[in-house]
Amino acid sequence: MSLVLYNTLTRQKEPFETLTPGQVKMYCCGVTVYDYSHLGHARCYITWDTVRRYLMWRGYDVHYVQNFTDIDDKILNRAKNDGSSMQTVAETYTQAYFEDMERLNVLEADEYTYATQTLDGIQRLISELEQKGYAYPANGDVYYAVRKFDGYGKLSGRKLEDMLAGAGGRVATDTGIKRDPADFALWKGAKEGEPFWESPWGPGRPGWHIECSAMIRDRLGDSIDIHMGGSDLVFPHHENEIAQSEAATGHPLSRYWMHNGMVNVGGEKMSKSLGNFTTIRQLLGEPEQLIGEGDPTVPMSPMALRLFFLQASYRKPVDFTQGAIVAAQGSWATLNSALLFGSKHGSKLGWSDVKDSDFLNPAAMRIDRESAQVQQFQTAMDQDFNTAGALAVLFELAKELNRAGNLITHAGEADTSSNILRQQWQTLVCLAEVLGLKASPENSTEADGKLSDEQVEAMIEQRQAARAAKNFAESDRLRDELQAQGITLIDKPGGVTEWHR
RNA sequence: GGCGACAUAGCCAAGUGGUAAGGCAGAGGUCUGCAAAACCUCCAUCCCCCGGUUCGAAUCCGGGUGUCGCCUCCA
Structure with missing residues (x-):
């Protein structure tokens, strides 16, 4: 009897075989820290936490790595709105993420990685892709030339031609810089007033997809066992990760790709852009509040x-x-x-x-x-x-x-x-x-410590007296009062009343 | 337009060829001044529709219908 899991890459369930017997290297795409986590994030990290726990229970030595995207346009915008800095926004919501996950009993990852701490690895990877002809600089940006990579589309099951045909005007806007509308940014040149890191291509910041490729390579190696994330990341994020990593290393990035389903509200996906999201702390209450x-x-x-x-x-x-x-x-x-x-x-x-x-x-x-x-x-x-x-x-x-x-x-x-x-x-x-x-x-137990056993007994006696006098209004009132304190009365034959909290 | 997923009781949901798990809710009974608690019992002849394969299908095949996702940031 062996473990079988659904692999997005092959679109079927497959027996689970690790690269190294008994060991599992898994990487989970984490959050972009520009706001509180919502129920979609809760589902995602609960899912993979459960997978991880089960693999551990099954006897595997699991190494679980997860990232924080702490360089991103949305963080930048948030900082502008709040009159804050990208770093402050990122730190605030990273901390909030940890608090939320702890409440949900999601175990901490073995390692957390941050884009801001992976700049060297990111730049090395981009350089390598450039040398191998998969990347090209343009106007201070660097783009990945999607058509150079043969396997492009293998994870999401799509062809470049199909995607461009149906995407309407959306992808055609920035063709002036990109060689191909499907190419994506590995490095974005900094505009006036934006935070930046120095690089061989000028000051700027990494694109979104490259950080995961770089982090995995740095922390887990060229190939890992399981890569997971939300199903909305299949394309383009994970597809692009594959293109980046496999073009650079020549090895499969991950043996298995797993994706969790979305959280819907009224049949529609919960998302920031639709504005129909509930944050974890909205639902559960603020973490610092101690409420019964x-x-x-x-x-x-x-x-x-x-x-x-x-x-x-x-x-x-x-x-x-x-x-x-x-x-x-x-x-x-x-x-x-x-x-x-x-x-x-x-x-x-x-x-x-x-x-x-x-x-x-x-x-x-x-x-x-x-x-x-x-x-x-x-x-x-x-x-x-x-x-x-x-x-x-x-x-x-x-x-x-x-x-x-x-x-x-x-x-x-x-x-x-x-x-x-x-x-x-x-x-x-x-x-x-x-x-x-x-x-x-x-x-x-805690909330009802106000009533001592003696007080309860006394009230029960009062109630017994009321019952004996057929004053049921009074006896019911006493019962309700005790119930409100979390105490349940059980009337037994023979006029005996037992109680428990 | 391209690609993909899903459709099982009032609600959620497992089950991928052998005759429908589980949860929530609900009903009846015992008990009781009533109520509550407790205990016992019940709750899909049937799995979106139409065909087909098979001794046998919710499960496989073909054709519909409906809902959703991705193709733009996204967990």
Whole structure:
């Protein structure tokens, strides 16, 4: 049984074979840091974080590199608007990106690269392309001569002739400088007042596509295993990367190319240019705000957002709607309460290690890799990272654990043995970890520390008295008041009322 | 105009030849002063439409219809 993944380059699923056995070199196209990240970015980096986590779980030694585009016209424009500098804008939104990703439980890359720190590599690569006849200077710019590269179009499956035929007037505008309208800039000469770097072609800044080619070469070598990014990058960005890198090195840039589907709103792609985007922090609330989950100003928890994306196939577009938020929140509540099973019921089940520091640490858990659940999980994930199929395993475990937990709470004991529950719980925690899902703290514990047990008991007594006097309005009022504090009452036969937070 | 993707229950969604996973929501029952909680049970004769191949198709082939993406910055 082996891992199979969909390769955009060949348009089919292929068995995963690395260049070096047991090692994976992967590169992900990062963000251009000129604004807060939106849900499209969230999906992208959650997707590749999950792929990375799964490859690690499968035993691969993974080296994951991601870039920040911190030289770009949009950053420049933003700086002009804000009366700021390109560097300040870039640093602000790079920091914001890290904050957002941390909340979404996206692991940090092994290495981050920045265009501003790759100028040498970029210039070396452009020089090389120039020497080999793939690049030519013009008016202070340097362009890549697309027609010199035989494989141009192999990733996106298009022919130059087709593209130009249908593109209308859009590509014809700057033909005065370019030799061919499809040629793209490797280096852009600086205009008056723009930041610049010195180069053999005069002061200027790198084009967008060249930085990825240079960074990959610098950090990972001529060929890598997986290159990934949003499906909107297939053309021209990734196509151009291939043209640049392969013309220079003579080796395939990447063995596999993977692309995630877009996030849609009302059936249309979420994007900056359409203005229909929701930023991650708009949806989740500002990161510095510490708000209880019951607070209506926080409509979605980070893990629910992550789960929302994982419930769909990473390659298909997803529609982001209010209904989707609600459904994902509900789904997450189910998984979350099961993930908390150990902390909540472990001591009642006689687990002696509940207080150990590693009790909740999946890395310290020994689960049975041969168990039916783990095998089902792996079979799903091996099939091009079928996270939706994998989640079915988690939900089955979660439903059983929640049922057992409810029995413990309401009946005093579960009808499943402590050992089996422990195995199920640890399996759930470990598999959830592979998908980057981790328990959020119980919503009531912190927020409702105001009421002591004694106060609760006192109120229950008052309510019992009201009930005895058939003053149900008063008894219901007391129940509601307690419920508002996160305390649930359970009336049992015989006039006994139990409660839990 | 060129290239490509998708169409499965109220909603989301897995499944690529062997008779429809899972989630959300919903319904009924037990219980209850009511409500809530809990537990039990139910929820696609069918996979956009029309043909074809096959013992057998949501799954393969042909033809439609619809939606979306890329071809300009984009995750």
